[in-house]
Amino acid sequence: MxxxxxxxxxxxxxxxxxxxxxxxxxxxxxxxxxxxxxxxxxxxxxxxxxxxxxxxxxxxxxxxxxxxxxxxxxxxxxxxxxxxxxxxxxxxxxxxxxxxxxxxxxxxxxxxxxxxxxxxxxxxxxxxxxxxxxxxxxxxxxPVLPEISGAELGITSNDIFLLDEMPKNILIVGGGYIASEFACILNGLGVKVTQFYRGAQILRGFDDEARGLVAEGMRAKGVDLHLGTNIVEMRAATEDDLKGHDHGVPMEEGRPAQLPQTGTGKGIWVKATNGQEAVYDQVMFATGxxxxxxxxxxxxxxxxxxxxxxxxxxxxxxxxxxxxxxxxxxxxxxxxxxxxxxxxxxxxxxxFKGNPTPVDHELIPSAIFTQPEMGTVGLSEEAAREQEPVEIYCTSFKPMNHAFADRDDRVLMKLVVSVETRKVLGCHIVADHAGEMIQLAGIAVKMGATKEDFDRTVAVHPTMAEELVTMKEPVRTA
The missing domain is CATH 3.50.50.60 (FAD/NAD(P)-binding domain)
Known part of the structure; x- marks a missing residue:
């Protein structure tokens, strides 16, 4: 044919x-x-x-x-x-x-x-x-909207780049990397950000210690993060909805503030599972x-x-x-x-080349562009210890540039190491430019580098990443 x-x-x-x-x-x-x-x-x-x-x-x-x-x-x-x-x-x-x-x-x-x-x-x-x-x-x-009443009033990550104007406040629903990244982005742009996630901690599937530090850093920078929380009900706001609710929209001299303008023409009233009610300029769903x-x-x-x-x-x-x-x-x-x-x-x-090639989905490095940023490759501590005995090498510190500027931001450098083979099974970084660092660390992990290979590598000083090759003693075994 x-x-x-x-x-x-x-x-x-x-x-x-x-x-x-x-x-x-x-x-x-x-x-x-x-x-x-x-x-x-x-x-x-x-x-x-x-x-x-x-x-x-x-x-x-x-x-x-x-x-x-x-x-x-x-x-x-x-x-x-x-x-x-x-x-x-x-x-x-x-x-x-x-x-x-x-x-x-x-x-x-x-x-x-x-x-x-x-x-x-x-x-x-x-x-x-x-x-x-x-x-x-x-x-x-x-992106898809969740099946809840009023969800059509919300937007998704597709819409965020098309807004006529930045909202003064926004509710972001979700706890994955898209939700968390946009919470940090909008917070940095001066938007009052509230984030709901129904789970116990954001960034499910990533290393617990690393994602915990990210969540802590997000809160410190002003993101109002609510865990174990979801939307019960949402609808277009009315003037009466503003009375007594100062979480999403502030009160002005004892009177309700003017209703925020959104694509729906009004603000969005939201009732949460924690009983809180508020009006937001926008509600963004990043739930799947x-x-x-x-x-x-x-x-x-x-x-x-x-x-x-x-x-x-x-x-x-x-x-x-x-x-x-x-x-x-x-x-x-x-x-x-x-x-x-x-x-x-x-x-x-x-x-087309006659060379049957299966796709390799193992040990893929990735970065989450939250603030603080996170880079990861390989197994989390939790996943690794389910597989075999491991040693955990980890350090957390305030980096030089942040300490000088009197900022409280902390860095995390973490290696998950097999007790039997000494291979580095996972590397997790929470720091400025973590994505850039994990790309290079990913090469070593993909090649099967051992902890001793890391130890033999001379540190580049003064850098944050030097900690990856200077951690000599495990902080725990699992």
Whole structure:
């Protein structure tokens, strides 16, 4: 059978674009369809704009630090419209780069929604059908609202970059890295932030000691974090809702403050499980994401879809249909952009280079851009001690730059070490630039470095990271 293309990629995010480009470099005839904007979640509504907001939010503390270091300066106000417009311009520039990369690779682009008609046919929203020997689904995921009354009044992380103006106060619901990062970002930008999380501690699944220090630091910086707390009820606020409630909206001279203006036209009244009632300018939900598989024709084409809507794949990213593969967040494996890219590369190795390559999801370094920042690779102390006897090397201290500026921020450096093999099973850092540090530490952990390998490494002084190679005695065994 003759096909229109050797490969048709559905989704123009980082994973899909990389797979399309690398496949085209092998001489394959490749096309890609994207219904929204090229770049996907990461570039348009995820890690890139979020990290730029992290940078912006950090300046509020830098002003105080600069004065402590002898600089005379006046602290200004954050101009959200100016930042937002420049942010959108930067995202458009990056989107243009993605398009140029695809064009330069000879990939044909369809600005249209694509769905599966059968194992080798894709139907575009233009009405056109195209055929391909192989189809790669890389449609990513999306944030979802919880099933509670009034949830439609809230926003998600997709919406935060599009606000006309910064809210004066906001309730963020969730305890994962997205919720916690945005709580810190908005707090740094001068927004009064309240965060609800129904669990006992934020950042579930990460090392307990590390996430505890992050939560402590967030509170110290002004985030009003409530654990074991959720929303009971929420609705558009009325004038009466403001009377007697000064948590979300302050009282003015004994009279209710003016109702905050939001996308709903009013503030949002919220009642929490702890009995607290308040009115917020905005409520942001970061309580979960779902794979983008709705109405795509996956099941009709024979692709198995899992309980959470994910495309079910094997170690080679192949679905139950031999001609259809899936990578990235749509598979609900590891929801990280670099992982999607590596999955795309492994797919091309397997299908177009004749080198069957399973995806390696072991020992993936990651960073949580909270304030304080956290970097992690490998097993948490809790997970490691369930697996085997371990030694814990850990230190917490006030770093030089913070001590000089009279800040109370503390740093955590932690290694989880196997008693039997001496391998470093996990490394956890809570500190400024923890993400940068964990990228390098991740190389050593991935290579199977032992504690003695760390010990043999000469320290770089004076740095925070030198503590990773100067901890000589375990603080405990488990």
């Amino acid at each position: 003759t096909f229109d293309y050797d490969l048709f990629v559905i989704g123009g995010g980082s994973g899909g674009v990389r797979a399309a480009r690398v496949a085209a470099a092998t001489g394959a005839k490749v096309a890609l369809a994207e219904e929204f904007r090229m770049g996907g979640t990461c570039v348009i509504r995820g890690c890139v704009p979020k990290k730029l907001m992290v940078f912006a939010s950090g300046y509020s503390e830098m002003f105080d630090d600069a004065r402590a270091y002898g600089w005379d300066l006046d602290e200004g106000d954050f101009n959200w419209p100016r930042f937002r417009d420049k942010l959108h311009a930067e995202l458009s520039r990056l989107e243009g780069i993605y398009r140029k990369l695809l064009d330069g690779s000879g990939v044909e682009i369809f600005d249209a929604r694509a769905t599966l008609k059968d194992p080798h046919t894709v139907t575009l929203s233009t009405g056109k059908d195209v055929t391909a020997k192989h189809i790669l689904v890389a449609t990513g995921g999306r 994401r779902a794979p983008n598989t709705d109405d795509m024709g996956l099941q009709a084409a024979g692709v198995e879809v899992g309980r959470r809507g994910e495309a079910v794949v094997d170690d080679y990213s192949q679905t139950a249909v031999p001609s259809i593969y899936a990578i990235g967040d749509v598979t609900n494996r590891v929801q990280l952009t670099p992982v999607a890219i590596r999955e795309g590369m492994a797919f091309v190795e397997t299908v």
